[in-house]
Amino acid sequence: MIAGGQAWRHLRHDRAAWTCLVFLGLVLLASLSAPLLPLPSPVAIALQEEPEAPVAPWRETFRHGFRPDDRDLSWIDARLDELRQDLFGDLQTAPWLGTDAKGRDLLSRVVWGSRTSILAAIAATFASLVLGVTWGAVAGLAGGRVDNWMMRAVDALQSLPFIFLVIFLIGIVGEYRAELAERFGIDREVVFYLVIGAVSWLTMARLVRGQVLALRKSAFVEAARVAGASGPRILLVHVLPNVMGVVVVCLTLTIPSVMLFEAFLSFLGLGIEPPKVSWGILAADGTEAINPIRIAWWLVAAPAAAMGSVLFALNVVGDGLRDALDPRHPGNR
Amino acid sequence: MIGFLARRLVGFAVTLGVVVTASFFLMRAVRGGPFDAERRLDPAIERNLRSRYHLDWPAWKQFLQYVGPLNLDERGAVALGGDGSRAFGGVLAGDFGPSLRYRDQTVGDLLSQSLPISLALGTFALLWAVLLGLAAGVLSAVRRGTRLDFAVRLLATAFVALPNFVVASVLVILLAFLVPLLPVAGWGSWRHLVLPALALGAPVAAHVARLARTGMLETLSQDFVRAARAKGLPERLVILRHALPGALLPVASYLGPAAAGVLTGSLVIERIFAIPGAGSHFVNSALNRDYTLAMGVTIVYCALVYALNSLVDVAYRLLDPRIETEAA
Amino acid sequence: MALLEVRDLSVRFEGRLATVRAVDGVSFDLEEGETLAVVGESGSGKSTLALAIPRLVPCPPGVVEARTLRLSGQDLSRMSERELRTLRGTAIAMVFQDPSASLCPWLTIGEQIGEVLEVHRGASPREARRAAAAALGEVGIAEPEARLDAFPHELSGGMRQRATIAMALLLSPRLLVADEPTSALDATVQAQVLDLLASLQARRGTAILLITHSLGVVATAADRALVMRSGRIVEEAGVRDLFRAPRHEHTRELLASTPLGIRRGGGR
Numbered sequence: 052m053i054a055g056g057q058a059w060r061h062l063r064h065d066r067a068a069w070t071c072l073v074f075l076g077l078v079l080l081a082s083l084s085a086p087l088l089p090l091p092s093p094v095a096i097a098l099q100e101e102p103e104a105p106v107a108p109w110r111e112t113f114r115h116g117f118r119p120d121d122r123d124l125s126w127i128d129a130r131l132d133e134l135r136q137d138l139f140g141d142l143q144t145a146p147w148l149g150t151d152a153k154g155r156d157l158l159s160r161v162v163w164g165s166r167t168s169i170l171a172a173i174a175a176t177f178a179s180l181v182l183g184v185t186w187g188a189v190a191g192l193a194g195g196r197v198d199n200w201m202m203r204a205v206d207a208l209q210s211l212p213f214i215f216l217v218i219f220l221i222g223i224v225g226e227y228r229a230e231l232a233e234r235f236g237i238d239r240e241v242v243f244y245l246v247i248g249a250v251s252w253l254t255m256a257r258l259v260r261g262q263v264l265a266l267r268k269s270a271f272v273e274a275a276r277v278a279g280a281s282g283p284r285i286l287l288v289h290v291l292p293n294v295m296g297v298v299v300v301c302l303t304l305t306i307p308s309v310m311l312f313e314a315f316l317s318f319l320g321l322g323i324e325p326p327k328v329s330w331g332i333l334a335a336d337g338t339e340a341i342n343p344i345r346i347a348w349w350l351v352a353a354p355a356a357a358m359g360s361v362l363f364a365l366n367v368v369g370d371g372l373r374d375a376l377d378p379r380h381p382g383n384r
Numbered sequence: 385m386i387g388f389l390a391r392r393l394v395g396f397a398v399t400l401g402v403v404v405t406a407s408f409f410l411m412r413a414v415r416g417g418p419f420d421a422e423r424r425l426d427p428a429i430e431r432n433l434r435s436r437y438h439l440d441w442p443a444w445k446q447f448l449q450y451v452g453p454l455n456l457d458e459r460g461a462v463a464l465g466g467d468g469s470r471a472f473g474g475v476l477a478g479d480f481g482p483s484l485r486y487r488d489q490t491v492g493d494l495l496s497q498s499l500p501i502s503l504a505l506g507t508f509a510l511l512w513a514v515l516l517g518l519a520a521g522v523l524s525a526v527r528r529g530t531r532l533d534f535a536v537r538l539l540a541t542a543f544v545a546l547p548n549f550v551v552a553s554v555l556v557i558l559l560a561f562l563v564p565l566l567p568v569a570g571w572g573s574w575r576h577l578v579l580p581a582l583a584l585g586a587p588v589a590a591h592v593a594r595l596a597r598t599g600m601l602e603t604l605s606q607d608f609v610r611a612a613r614a615k616g617l618p619e620r621l622v623i624l625r626h627a628l629p630g631a632l633l634p635v636a637s638y639l640g641p642a643a644a645g646v647l648t649g650s651l652v653i654e655r656i657f658a659i660p661g662a663g664s665h666f667v668n669s670a671l672n673r674d675y676t677l678a679m680g681v682t683i684v685y686c687a688l689v690y691a692l693n694s695l696v697d698v699a700y701r702l703l704d705p706r707i708e709t710e711a712a
Numbered sequence: 713m714a715l716l717e718v719r720d721l722s723v724r725f726e727g728r729l730a731t732v733r734a735v736d737g738v739s740f741d742l743e744e745g746e747t748l749a750v751v752g753e754s755g756s757g758k759s760t761l762a763l764a765i766p767r768l769v770p771c772p773p774g775v776v777e778a779r780t781l782r783l784s785g786q787d788l789s790r791m792s793e794r795e796l797r798t799l800r801g802t803a804i805a806m807v808f809q810d811p812s813a814s815l816c817p818w819l820t821i822g823e824q825i826g827e828v829l830e831v832h833r834g835a836s837p838r839e840a841r842r843a844a845a846a847a848l849g850e851v852g853i854a855e856p857e858a859r860l861d862a863f864p865h866e867l868s869g870g871m872r873q874r875a876t877i878a879m880a881l882l883l884s885p886r887l888l889v890a891d892e893p894t895s896a897l898d899a900t901v902q903a904q905v906l907d908l909l910a911s912l913q914a915r916r917g918t919a920i921l922l923i924t925h926s927l928g929v930v931a932t933a934a935d936r937a938l939v940m941r942s943g944r945i946v947e948e949a950g951v952r953d954l955f956r957a958p959r960h961e962h963t964r965e966l967l968a969s970t971p972l973g974i975r976r977g978g979g980r
Contacts, residue, residue: 207399214648218670219407219678311547318549318652319667338553338656341568346561351553355546362545370541607813614768614808615828615879616801625827629818705863706817 058296061375068371071364078361082165086131089113089139090159091146092120094326097154102340102347105149105157117143122326149349151336157353160328165357167322167329171247171313172306178248179305183255184298190256191263192286202260209253217246221321243322251309255301262297266290296376303369307362314358330358388701389694396690403686404679408450411675412443437484450481450679480680485672491680494665499684501571502654502661505580506646513585513642514592514635521596522631525604526623536593543590549652552583556656569658580657584649588642595634603630629703636700640693647685714741715919716765716887719780723757723764725773734760736943744886747913747920749934749951751966754925757943762891762923766804767796783887802832805880809892811872815864821848822860825879832883847878851908870901877908884916891923906933927970931955939963 062068081088095118118141124132148157190201224231224242231237266272272289280288316322317331325332333354340350434440438449480491517540524536543551559579560568566579603609604627612626613619654663662681669678723735734757742748750758763769764776767788781789783803788796808814816824825847826840835843841860848856851874864872873893880888890909894902910933913920922934930937930951937954939947939962947960958964 207402214651214666218667219410222671222673223410307545314547315549315648315652318547319655321667334547334549334553338549338556341553341556341561346557348557351550351557355550355554358550359542359546362547363542366541366545607808607810608816610763610768611806611808611814611876612816614766614800614806615831616797616799617827617831618797621827621831625819626816704818706865 058372058375062371065371065375068368068375071367071371074364075361075368078165078364079169081162082169084131085162085166086124086128087135087138088162089117089135089142089144090162091117091143091156093155093159093163093328094122095120095155102152102350103146103150103154104347105147105349106145108145108147111145113142114145115141115143117141148353149347151350152340152347157333157349160333161330161353161357164328164330164333164354165361167317167327167331168310168313168361170244171309174244174248175251175305175309176302178252179255179302180298181252182248183252183301184259184294186252187256187259187261188263188290188294191260191267194264194267198260198264202257205253205256217250217316218321220246221316240323240327243316247309247313250312251305254305255298258297258301259294262294263290266293300369300373300376303365303372307365307369310358310362310365330354334358388697392690392694392697396686400683400686403682404451405447407679407682408447408675409443411673411678412446437482450676480683481676483674483677485669485674485677491676494677495662495680495684498660498662498665501659502650502663505577505584505654505659505661506643506650508577509581509585510588510639510642510646512581513588514639517589517592518596518631518635520589521593521598521635522600522623522628524593525597525600525631528601536597540590540593540597543586544594546587548583548587548649549656551586552580552653552656555579555583569656571659576657576659580653580659583656584646584653587649588645591638591642592635595638596631599634600627600631603627606630632703633700636696636703639696640689643692644689647689713785715744715746715784716742716921717780717782718742718765719778721761721764721776721778721781723760723769723774723776726775727773733943735764738940738943738945740938740945740948742887742919742921744919745913745917746936747910747922747934749922749924749930749937750940751924751927751930751937752940753966756940758923758925758940759891761940762806762889762921765887765889765921766800766806767791768800768806798832801828801885802883803885804887804889805883805885807873807876807880807888807890807893810896811869811876812864812896814876815872817864820861820863821867821875825860825875825882828879828882843882844878847882848875851875851878851912853878869897870904873897873901873905874908877905877912881912881916881918885918887919887921888913889921889923892925893922894929895925902929903932909933927955927966939966 062072117136117139119132119136144156144158146156146158148161150156151160186201186205190198193201221239221243224239228239231239231242266289272285275285275289313322313329314331314334317329318335320335322331323329334351337351337354340347431440438446441449480495482488482490483494486494520536520540524533527533556568556579559565567576570576609622609627612622617626650661651663651667653659654661662684665677666681666685668674669681718741719739721735721738722733725732725734736757738761740748750761752758760769764778765781765788767776769776776789778789781787783799786799788799791799815821822841822844825844826835826837829835829840829843830837845856845860848859853859853871853874859867859871859875864875867875873896877893888909893909894905897905906929909920912918920933922929924930934951936948936950938945939954939960941962947954947958947963949959954963955967958967
């Protein structure tokens with residue numbers, strides 16, 4: 052692994068990865084500022100016979116008639132929402148991506164739904180960084196019997212049929228919903244993110260442990276120890292920077308897989324519940340809308356394009372980062 | 385090799401034992417039971433039902449009844465063997481008991497109806513995915529830097545990114561509605577198999593292609609490939625005989641996770657295509673508290689993944705003769 | 713006419729940002745049965761030269777140009793890949809530096825030696841096996857029949873290099889290009905392998921182009937030597953003269969960095 056600055060310069064030269072990084076940045080921005088954007092409500096139902104086909108933005112850009120819905124918004128989202136109403140009044144975008152069978156605007160649902168994917172990614176990143184890195188580092192540094200047992204625990208957890216456990220856990224949570232909300236103030240959604248975090252730190256622990264173990268035995272840490280460097284100093288100056296590479300590489304693999312997992316669970320009806328939106332729910336809506344009489348193709352295409360482009364971009368950035376951090380491939384693969 | 389397989393078997397038995405025990409007691413410890421979801425049952429009927437399935441027994445006794453080939457009768461005395469009166473056989477004897485949800489059907493019946501369907505789908509998906517992925521990955525490495533290589537890399541990255549249910553919907557729109565070649569859903573003929581197997585295998589094929597490409601590039605840069613060329617071997621022989629195993633190794637070690645991925649993916653794919661496979665039992669049994677069915681499906685799925693993993697390990701050892709001596 | 717005639721051979725690697733000239737206008741002759749050493753530091757272009765003669769430099773990124781590149785009068789530089797393939801292994805053979813890397817890990821020794829015969833001579837697997845066993849015996853491997861079914865990792869380093877030499881000399885090539893054939897081996901094994909090469913050469917009259925960084929190896933094994941630096945030949949001399957009266961500054965530097973015994977004892 053080579054130093055961060057050099058890797059960053061490397062990445063700047065990888066045009067594909069850079070483009071994708073910029074794209075992801077824009078998606079993140081749009082997602083965070085969703086209440087500020089002049090989008091129709093993602094949940095307000097307008098009963099109609101058929102979903103409305105997409106309208107090209109250059110044909111019809113805006114429509115009037117936005118009315119705020121009565122969802123619970125966080126404090127900051129509520130402020131953004133007020134700001135939006137000051138700025139745009141009752142203007143809202145025309146259905147650029149079409150609407151679904153209940154008349155809800157698809158573009159708005161895709162943008163709001165991205166928040167679920169991002170939250171899942173944050174949950175997984177957090178669990179990986181806090182639990183995974185600590186677990187792996189402690190096991191690698193302690194070595195011997197402690198290491199052995201800690202890694203056995205990871206092995207055991209990894210050999211479990213996770214899907215079943217998750218389904219089961221979420222089933223249980225369903226039963227104890229009222230108590231959880233009353234006593235701990237957490238709802239099913241929080242539990243869902245906890246579950247996602249819980250399944251995503253194992254690979255990180257394993258990778259970090261391997262790297263720490265290799266570093267502990269490496270010549271330069273040995274040299275630092277002989278030169279009289281203290282334990283914490285060795286950890287901070289020599290071990291940590293060299294573990295960063297593995298951590299970044301692991302995150303680039305974890306984040307897309309967790310987003311897929313979220314969509315998968317929501318698709319099965321085990322994740323986010325309506326009226327909340329998630330790309331998995333949108334995809335499920337899309338498959339239900341497939342019927343031979345009239346194909347509302349946009350109901351399939353919109354979530355597919357959203358998920359496909361973001362996950363594709365994440366993978367390209369991940370590949371680019373891996374190349375940039377790997378001294379053996381001088382960025383020409 | 386035998387010792388290795390034996391070790392794997394023991395590990396598997398321990399894992400399965402823990403999973404079965406933990407989930408058995410957990411499922412009974414939490415609130416709610418298999419008869420909740422339906423409309424309120426008459427208390428007498430519910431008591432009857434519970435007693436029929438021995439749900440009124442203490443949990444430890446239910447557990448022994450469920451797992452062991454020992455047969456406990458009403459008074460709790462231990463009797464050996466099966467005399468028509470017993471409700472539960474033992475898992476150890478291959479009997480998963482009756483389903484608590486689908487009355488009059490045993491878990492064994494349900495599985496023997498649905499599992500072959502899921503197996504056919506999974507096998508077919510895995511087969512085409514591995515073969516095509518391998519061919520594409522190897523070809524793309526051999527023709528590195530060409531347009532073909534670029535196309536393979538682009539497609540592989542795209543299909544790694546796309547969830548299989550999205551691929552499924554797009555395929556249905558394209559190949560069942562726009563160009564009505566194949567049936568939209570259902571089960572019965574090979575034509576019903578094509579779309580779901582394509583969707584299910586797509587991410588696997590993409591992963592395999594990427595792994596095979598990297599493995600092949602790595603191997604092609606090795607000294608022994610240059611040495612093989614220096615011997616004047618035709619390129620076909622250099623690639624197929626000397627280099628290919630290097631591309632197969634990473635693919636082989638991915639087959640275990642791939643099988644698990646196909647299994648989980650089939651939960652969704654079977655739902656989209658209305659295929660009467662074991663996937664729906666998997667989800668519904670856990671949500672409906674159909675204890676016995678849930679356990680049965682879990683055990684069978686675990687065993688499948690385990691068997692495939694062992695097979696992969698054996699293949700790995702056959703492919704790379706260096707492994708055995710290093711392990712010994 | 714010399715066995716191998718090389719005039720103005722150049723190899724360059726064209727990267728995206730820069731072009732590297734690994735071999736730059738090299739000319740020399742190699743006679744039948746002679747051993748010509750190419751000495752130089754790492755990065756001097758000697759290994760690229762070794763690969764360029766049987767035209768094994770990967771192109772792209774490599775570009776090989778030569779005014780003349782002839783083996784017994786046949787022009788290698790104008791041959792198609794197919795024609796070259798029939799020469800490799802039969803007229804030109806190679807031995808590489810590290811036998812543990814240059815033997816295929818998943819094929820047995822017997823398969824790897826035998827396939828040369830099967831490809832070039834159309835031998836049946838059985839004939840190939842018999843010939844492979846005989847070849848292993850000739851390079852001094854005990855119980856050759858049993859070794860045929862061994863995988864490379866099951867042999868010692870010295871045995872592996874003997875096996876690659878057996879494989880290279882199987883079809884009695886006129887030219888053997890040996891790229892650092894002893895550098896990856898222990899000192900005692902090095903001497904044995906050099907002896908083996910010399911005795912096989914004496915028996916068959918094979919010419920050897922011996923690439924090495926070690927003047928010790930040059931002193932023991934070569935008749936003549938080329939000294940390379942930055943892709944060019946800076947000195948060409950008989951081994952005796954090279955050690956007694958090095959003409960080029962770089963040769964003197966190389967000699968100065970070599971242990972005393974070899975400097976005095978030069979030549980064989």
